[in-house]
Amino acid sequence: xxxxxxxxxxxxxxxxxxxxxxxxxxxxxxxxxxxxxxxxxxxxxxxxxxxxxxxxxxxxxxxxxxxxxxxxxxxxxxxxxxxxxxxxxxxxxxxxxxxxxxxxxxxxxxxxxx
Amino acid sequence: xxxxxxxxxxxxxxxxxxxxxxxxxxxxxxxxxxxxxxxxxxxxxxxxxxxxxxxxxxxxxxxxxxxxxxxxxxxxxxxxxxxxxxxxxxxxxxxxxxxxxxxxxxxxxxxxxx
Numbered sequence: 001x002x003x004x005x006x007x008x009x010x011x012x013x014x015x016x017x018x019x020x021x022x023x024x025x026x027x028x029x030x031x032x033x034x035x036x037x038x039x040x041x042x043x044x045x046x047x048x049x050x051x052x053x054x055x056x057x058x059x060x061x062x063x064x065x066x067x068x069x070x071x072x073x074x075x076x077x078x079x080x081x082x083x084x085x086x087x088x089x090x091x092x093x094x095x096x097x098x099x100x101x102x103x104x105x106x107x108x109x110x111x112x113x114x
Numbered sequence: 115x116x117x118x119x120x121x122x123x124x125x126x127x128x129x130x131x132x133x134x135x136x137x138x139x140x141x142x143x144x145x146x147x148x149x150x151x152x153x154x155x156x157x158x159x160x161x162x163x164x165x166x167x168x169x170x171x172x173x174x175x176x177x178x179x180x181x182x183x184x185x186x187x188x189x190x191x192x193x194x195x196x197x198x199x200x201x202x203x204x205x206x207x208x209x210x211x212x213x214x215x216x217x218x219x220x221x222x223x224x225x226x227x228x
Binding site for chain 2: 087
């Protein structure tokens with residue numbers, strides 16, 4: 001059973017384009033949702049939390065659809081520096097995943113081309 | 115603040131050897147975590163701690179041990195290293211409980227067991 005599923009990509013996108021990723025989660029009791037960014041051979045870093053009402057941070061927009069249990073990330077006016085792997089992270093209570101029950105997706109690999 | 119630091123950055127072990135991966139945070143965070151990340155896979159929780167003197171197993175604890183004698187340090191011990199433990203190990207911390215709080219990651223330790 002895959003608790004957090006993402007399309008691994010890679011997504012090859014020209015600079016300046018808009019790109020969107022989706023992520024689905026299996027635990028309907030999940031309460032907190034995040035997008036982390038991971039550069040090659042580096043540690044994950046929080047990109048943004050995902051709120052029920054949706055939220056925006058500059059060129060990045062995150063949406064949550066609880067009924068369908070999916071989360072999306074939209075990147076507008078993509079930059080070369082956006083090239084990275086984007087990890088979908090979900091709090092899954094009672095999954096045995098630790099104090100917070102955070103479950104990480106495998107990540108979606110994004111390549112922005114000049 | 116240095117954040118979360120990990121040593122060593124790289125290590126090659128022979129089968130059956132032991133080692134300790136060090137993790138230190140200077141943010142006075144109560145919660146600390148150890149994850150492993152295999153190529154193309156999501157992070158898997160090994161062990162976690164909610165405070166000094168308290169540790170608990172995560173999803174993949176076999177072959178590892180931890181201790182938490184201080185708030186700052188959370189070392190991970192590998193006994194009898196096996197090739198299956200070849201991975202990148204990330205330590206993380208966060209201020210307290212609450213699934214919405216951000217986890218901060220260290221730069222990782224790349225371990226190869228031959």
